[in-house]
Amino acid sequence: xxxxDLLLRTIRKEKVERPPxxxxxxxxxxxxxxxxxxxxxxxxxxxxxxxxxAAEVTIQPVDRLGVDAAxxxxxxLVIPECMGLPYELIEKxxxxxxxxxxxxxxxxxxxxxEVAAEKLDYVFKAIEIxxxxxxxxxxLIGFSGAPWTLLCYMIEGQGSKxxxxxxxxxxxxxxxxxQLLQKLTDTIIAYLKLKIKAGVDVVQVFDSWAGMLDKQxxxxxxxxxxxxxxxxxxxxxxxxxxxxxxxxxxxxxxxDADVIGLDWTIDPSEFRSRFGKECxxxxxxxxxxxxxxxxxxxxxxxxLIKSFEAHHIFNxxxxxxxxxxxxxxxxxxxxxxxxxxx
Amino acid sequence: xxxxDLLLRTIRKEKVERPPxxxxxxxxxxxxxxxxxxxxxxxxxxxxxxxxxAAEVTIQPVDRLGVDAAxxxxxxLVIPECMGLPYELIEKxxxxxxxxxxxxxxxxxxxxxEVAAEKLDYVFKAIEIxxxxxxxxxxLIGFSGAPWTLLCYMIEGQGSKxxxxxxxxxxxxxxxxxQLLQKLTDTIIAYLKLKIKAGVDVVQVFDSWAGMLDKQxxxxxxxxxxxxxxxxxxxxxxxxxxxxxxxxxxxxxxxDADVIGLDWTIDPSEFRSRFGKECxxxxxxxxxxxxxxxxxxxxxxxxLIKSFEAHHIFNxxxxxxxxxxxxxxxxxxxxxxxxxxx
Numbered sequence: 001x002x003x004x005d006l007l008l009r010t011i012r013k014e015k016v017e018r019p020p021x022x023x024x025x026x027x028x029x030x031x032x033x034x035x036x037x038x039x040x041x042x043x044x045x046x047x048x049x050x051x052x053x054a055a056e057v058t059i060q061p062v063d064r065l066g067v068d069a070a071x072x073x074x075x076x077l078v079i080p081e082c083m084g085l086p087y088e089l090i091e092k093x094x095x096x097x098x099x100x101x102x103x104x105x106x107x108x109x110x111x112x113x114e115v116a117a118e119k120l121d122y123v124f125k126a127i128e129i130x131x132x133x134x135x136x137x138x139x140l141i142g143f144s145g146a147p148w149t150l151l152c153y154m155i156e157g158q159g160s161k162x163x164x165x166x167x168x169x170x171x172x173x174x175x176x177x178x179q180l181l182q183k184l185t186d187t188i189i190a191y192l193k194l195k196i197k198a199g200v201d202v203v204q205v206f207d208s209w210a211g212m213l214d215k216q217x218x219x220x221x222x223x224x225x226x227x228x229x230x231x232x233x234x235x236x237x238x239x240x241x242x243x244x245x246x247x248x249x250x251x252x253x254x255x256d257a258d259v260i261g262l263d264w265t266i267d268p269s270e271f272r273s274r275f276g277k278e279c280x281x282x283x284x285x286x287x288x289x290x291x292x293x294x295x296x297x298x299x300x301x302x303x304l305i306k307s308f309e310a311h312h313i314f315n316x317x318x319x320x321x322x323x324x325x326x327x328x329x330x331x332x333x334x335x336x337x338x339x340x341x342x
Numbered sequence: 343x344x345x346x347d348l349l350l351r352t353i354r355k356e357k358v359e360r361p362p363x364x365x366x367x368x369x370x371x372x373x374x375x376x377x378x379x380x381x382x383x384x385x386x387x388x389x390x391x392x393x394x395x396a397a398e399v400t401i402q403p404v405d406r407l408g409v410d411a412a413x414x415x416x417x418x419l420v421i422p423e424c425m426g427l428p429y430e431l432i433e434k435x436x437x438x439x440x441x442x443x444x445x446x447x448x449x450x451x452x453x454x455x456e457v458a459a460e461k462l463d464y465v466f467k468a469i470e471i472x473x474x475x476x477x478x479x480x481x482l483i484g485f486s487g488a489p490w491t492l493l494c495y496m497i498e499g500q501g502s503k504x505x506x507x508x509x510x511x512x513x514x515x516x517x518x519x520x521q522l523l524q525k526l527t528d529t530i531i532a533y534l535k536l537k538i539k540a541g542v543d544v545v546q547v548f549d550s551w552a553g554m555l556d557k558q559x560x561x562x563x564x565x566x567x568x569x570x571x572x573x574x575x576x577x578x579x580x581x582x583x584x585x586x587x588x589x590x591x592x593x594x595x596x597x598d599a600d601v602i603g604l605d606w607t608i609d610p611s612e613f614r615s616r617f618g619k620e621c622x623x624x625x626x627x628x629x630x631x632x633x634x635x636x637x638x639x640x641x642x643x644x645x646l647i648k649s650f651e652a653h654h655i656f657n658x659x660x661x662x663x664x665x666x667x668x669x670x671x672x673x674x675x676x677x678x679x680x681x682x683x684x
Contacts, residue, residue: 167628167630171634171638211607214628265555296513321506
């Protein structure tokens, strides 16, 4: 039913003519039509919570760039929000939580699972509107933050260079950390299931701060919860993206997610020689390569495609940075779209 | 002549009784006597530029913690400063450069080499005072930022989550980037030589933002300059610490630095099985482990020592975080000092 189903065929490991391409943060500041909508609003949170606007900016990059998938415009912090911990997004500073988690009582007070996730009706509504407007041109991706990344913000209350408070919580309050991670996991699963019910065709789990940990911490505090999520989502494919977690690639491949997202620090050939050619990967061009010349963008993109060989969803290794020249982004998308596997 | 020369014997690969221990940022906010001095001053830069105070805080952790080495209290940003780009340190925000580098003219205007480095007489004076007061109890370590990390600040003007502007400069202005990196390298070499002349016994090169790059970028924009530095410093041992550069460990081991610093994401046993048991390493306990119980600190420290087996300088994988309980830091130092290799 989906007209351009290249993404789905790639995930099913069918033989495809070229890698599909979409870009993390493709709906965002690189597009003038996004900036126009954004500047008419009071803030980012208004955009996230207004379904027809969230739907509109979700579709913009499909129209403008011709990417092979849309990703619903939203934020990973809606999960803490629906559990009872609201956030603001402060311009040029990032997320800020007026209240944070520091005790057993704080964790007990959090709502969880379906009861919490159901509150995010604006997200499900945005998905329904998007599906209708997209009219099956490309698949729609839904997403969630991973438990550890969400715990980071709930403990720290904001971004951090080291996330030492959140990591300290793992060391000092190990039992409470596991309680919070389990509550988050239950909520994430319920949330993703409701997103799927609303219409998304694929889901991605973002563990943005995976790289703050190490193999042992990741194995103890992240892998078991990611495993629960991957196992619980059966109706659509799951993309697992743990940014910076080079030390846990082995554990991550064993999750049996449908796709593994890779950041730009992972060498494609080394990945293939360690983990084989059969696993479907997504990534991993350095977003900063898009500041360079078109010639270099082509060379790097071609090299990437050839190194992964097949079973590859083209993407960046991180979100598109807001000051990236739009012309270069288009050039990349067009280059990948005209590519033909030998 | 140095009474406790365990660090130097370890670097020379002699058979030692236990690993020496010192901690990155051991002179700092964890010590009440540091906070007392700091609070009496107008700012961090005043402390860095006042030789007898810099010397005093350098020696504090030797007295208080009994570590096996002192590291001169200073800042990596004195290099841009002496090249003509002054900085401020803004409380709770970090470094800030009123002027930054964006053009060929900006780079031409920078001073370099010995002419620039000689201006940092307050550093050399601090080293002389420290050497005298230390009275050869332990070796004194001098340090510099690496060219790439210093370029980051000179282009961005401040810290960044992505350093996308600095990375963009590598892609967009490749030739200018190399010019700037070479000017930095010449200045770093002159600076380290003057530090050695003033009395330091070992030098460490900090590439704090190595992890923002990838293997290819690191090979192009960092390794050749680090190689020049390592080759130029012949009179004392060199410790090369490229934080986050797991992807370039092979290139880094080939620099032939005397010691390789490792951050906490590198698994000691994996490192030894890839690169052998003969290379001298420094690191790499997760600084957040010091928030945990004393029992766990001991268990992790012992495991680390056993995994590296020998040729190991005990340290954290990053600087001590300012809110670390001093009692736990002491406990770690005492534990390592009573350890005996089998």
